[in-house]
Amino acid sequence: MIAKTTKIGGVDNLLSKRPAIPAPIPDYVYIAVENGRCPKADIFVKEGDHVNLCQVIGVRHGPFFDQPIHSTVSGTLVKIEKHYHRCGKLVNFMKIENDRLDTLDPAVKDRTPEEVDALTKDEMIKIIENCACVGLGGSGFPTHIKLQTKEKINHILINGIECEPYLDTDQRFMLDKTKEIFGGTALLMKMFDCKDARICVKETHPEIIAHLNEMIDKYYPGYGITVSPMKNFYPQGWEVAMVKTALGIKMQPGKIPPAYGVMNVNVTTAATIYEAIWHNKPIYERYMSVNGDGINAPSNFIVRIGTPAIDLIHMAGGYKGDENKVLIFGGPMMGAALPNEDCIATKTVTSLIVMNESTKPEAPCIRCGSCVLSCPQGLQPVLIMEAVKSTNREMIKMLNPLNCMECGLCTYSCTSGIRVTDFVRRAKLLAKL
C-alpha cells in the first residue's frame, strides 16, 4: 500500500477510563546506581545499612551534571547486584529489602506558601536538582539543566499527549493529579515570568479536556493556564509537532524549543516539580501502563520505582497466548525491547508493553515510498537504506540522517515489512564518523 501513515491503527485504548491500581510494593526494590546518561556513581550507604524512604543514598555523575539517588522504600540495603537497565546495559543496582514501614526521610518537609513565594528562580532550580527531577516522559533529561536556559520563555507547554499506541499513563495521571500538574505549571510560569501555559491533550479525550477546564475554573482562574486540544496522529507528542500544533511555530531541524521561547515539560515532570518545591519530595512512585496485545489484564498501575518487570507482568495477569513476546519499557514505536524479564522499572519508565512478535515477513523493497510519505522529518528512508547497503558515506551525508528522531514510522509503514529504522540508525552512526 502506498500511503502516508498518520495514525497507528487497530489499538482501542481504554485504560484511562478505569482508575489506576496501586500496585503491591515488592519485598525488594532495585535502585539503579548508574544509568544510560551517567556512567559513574558514588554510593553513600553500605550493605546492611538502614535507609529511609526518599533518603539520598548516592549520587550519579553525568557528563555535565550530578544527580542524587533516592531510595524508594524504607528498609535495609541488602547488596549491590547486576541487572538490566532499560537502556539495555547490565548495570549495578542497589537491592533494598522493604520493611513496609515507608518511614519518610526527615529531609522531606513541606514548605509554607510564604516560603515558596520567597523562592527565587535559582533556588527553585537548586531544589529541583536536589530532588533529581528528570524528563519523565521517557527522555530522562535532567530538568534543572533544561530550566537553566538563557532564552526568554513566552510559552510553557505541558505535554500530556502520549501519541504512541497502548500508552495511557499520562491520560489517567491528568485525571488523578490535576492539582499537582497545575501547581507545577504555576511554578514554572512564576520561574520564567511567563503568562501563557498550555496543557496539551489529545482531542480524542474530551473527558480529560472537560475535567481540566473545570479544574482551571475552580483553582486557577485568570492565571493564564489553558488547555490546548491536540490532533490525533503519530507523532503529535514529538516536541516539534506539538509546538507546531499548539502555537503554530515551525521549528527547524536541530533546534530546541527554548530557541523559540517555548518550554515544554511532560505532565508527570510538572507534577514532580510541584512535589519538589512544595514538599521537597523526590519521585518514588509513578503511573505506569501495563498494556499490549500479549498481556491478560491491561491496566494502569501506580508502581513503586525499582519494581522488576516480571512483577508488573504478574500484576497484569501474565502473558496472553503462546506467541513469542516482546517486552518494552516505553511505547511500541520507540521503546527498546528488554533483554529479559529481570529488567527494573526506573523512574523514566512510562509503561511496560507486552507485544506479540510481529508475524509480518520481510520481503524485498519495492520502493513503494510509504516511508518517504510518512517521515515526519521529510527524510527519505528508502534512499538512506540504499546508501547504507552500499556503505556510501557521501550519499548518506547528503540525505541528512542526523535529523531522524527514530519515531519508527518508516518501519511501521513499510509494505515489505523491512526494519528501515535500523538502516537509518546505522546511517546516523556512519554520518557521524
Next chain:
Amino acid sequence: MQLVKETAPHIKRKDSLMWMLLNVIIALAPVCIWAWVAYPLSALRIFPLSVATCLLCEFLFILITKKDPKAFKIENILSSIITALIYALCLPTDLGFASGTGYFVVVAGAAIGIILGKLVFGGLGNNIFNPAALGMIVVRLFWGGISGNAAGTAGIIDSSITTGATALAVENFTTVPLLDLFIGRVPGALGETFHIAILIGMVYLLITKTIDWKVLVSYLGTFVVLMLIAGVVLQAKGGELFAHYALYQLLSGGVLFGAVYMITDPVTGPVGDPARVLFGAFAGVVTVAIRLLAGTEGVGFSILFANMIAPVLNYPQWSSSKWKKWHFISAGALAGVALLIVILPLALR
C-alpha cells in the same frame, strides 16, 4: 513462548507486499477476462505461454542465485505473473500462430523482458526497467513484421490500422468513432483497447492505494495537455476539433493501459512526491514526442525512457520529499522542451 529481542518499532502496519501484488493481479483481471472473451484463441495461446515462461525464468534465477528452491516465495510468483500478464496484454492478437513462429515470439519476448529487464539487476525490487515494457519493445523491434495485420510494419503495438494512425501519419483518422475506441471495438493489442476494463482496474488500484495517483495524474495530465495544445495548433491549420483530437489520442494505442499498469510500477519509478510528478510528466512528454514526431506509438518507449531517469530523480544530492526550487525549474524546463521540440515543428509543418 520466548522473549524476542528486537529493535524498535515493535508494531507494523497491517498490509503486505503479497496483498499489494495480489491487488495488481485483481486489477488486471477485468482486462484479462475481456481480452479472453474478445480474442479467445489468441488469449488461450498467449497467456499460458507468457506466464509459464516468466515463472520458469524467475524460478531458475532464484535457484541459481539463492541455491535454495525455498527462496522462491509467493512474492516472486505473484510478481512474475504480473509481468507476464501485462506483457501478454501488450502483444498483438495475431502473431502468426498458424506458422508456429508466434509461439516462439511470445516465449522469447517474455524471457528477454524478464531476464534483461528484471533478473540481471537482481530480481524483484532491484530492476531499473519495467520488464513487461522491455519484452513488448523487444518483440516490436525484432519481430515487428510478423503480425498478420495490414499495418504490421508500423510496429506491433499499433499493428492495427486505427492505432497505427495515432498521429499525423494518416490525416483522416476521425473515421473511427470515439465510442468504438472507448469500448474497444477496434483492432489492437490483446488488452490495451478495452478502456472500460482498464478504468475498473484503475479505480480498484486507486482505492486500495496500490499505485500512487501522482504518477498516474501527472502522466495522463501532461499527455492530455500537450495533445490539447497540438490539437489547437492542428485545428488552426484546418484539422479536426482540438478536443476530439486529444480524446482520440488518449483512447488510441496503449496510453491508458500504460498509465494504469506500467508507469505506476513503484519499483521502476522514483520515490517522493516531486520526483514522482516529474517522472510522470517526463514520460508524458516522451510519449507525445514519439507520437507526434515519429508518427508511431510511444507508450512503451516512453516508459523505458522514464525508467532510465528515475535513479537520476532520486540522486541523493538533490532528491527531496518536499517541493524544492530545482523541481519547479526542471518542470519548467520540461514544459519548455515539450513545447519547443514537439509543438513548434507541428506548427511550422
